[in-house]
Amino acid sequence: xxxxxxxxxxxxxxxxxxxxxxxxxxxxxxxxxxxxxxxxxxxxxxxxxxxxxxxxxxxxxxxxxxx
Numbered sequence: 001x002x003x004x005x006x007x008x009x010x011x012x013x014x015x016x017x018x019x020x021x022x023x024x025x026x027x028x029x030x031x032x033x034x035x036x037x038x039x040x041x042x043x044x045x046x047x048x049x050x051x052x053x054x055x056x057x058x059x060x061x062x063x064x065x066x067x
Contacts, residue, residue, distance in 0.1 A: 020060075
């Protein structure tokens with residue numbers, strides 16, 4: 001499976017690593033499902049949500065750099 005992610009229309013990732021592809025798809029699906037709920041919650045909860053998302057992205061970056 002070849003999976004390409006475009007980031008800010010400049011950077012991108014292309015890989016055929018099935019584990020990374022499936023993990024990224026799951027993360028995106030989870031992010032989308034939680035994003036719908038965001039509009040009805042407080043700023044504090046919104047900040048907590050995005051900090052958690054940032055931590056997950058940082059974790060993926062670390063996994064990629066270690067491999």
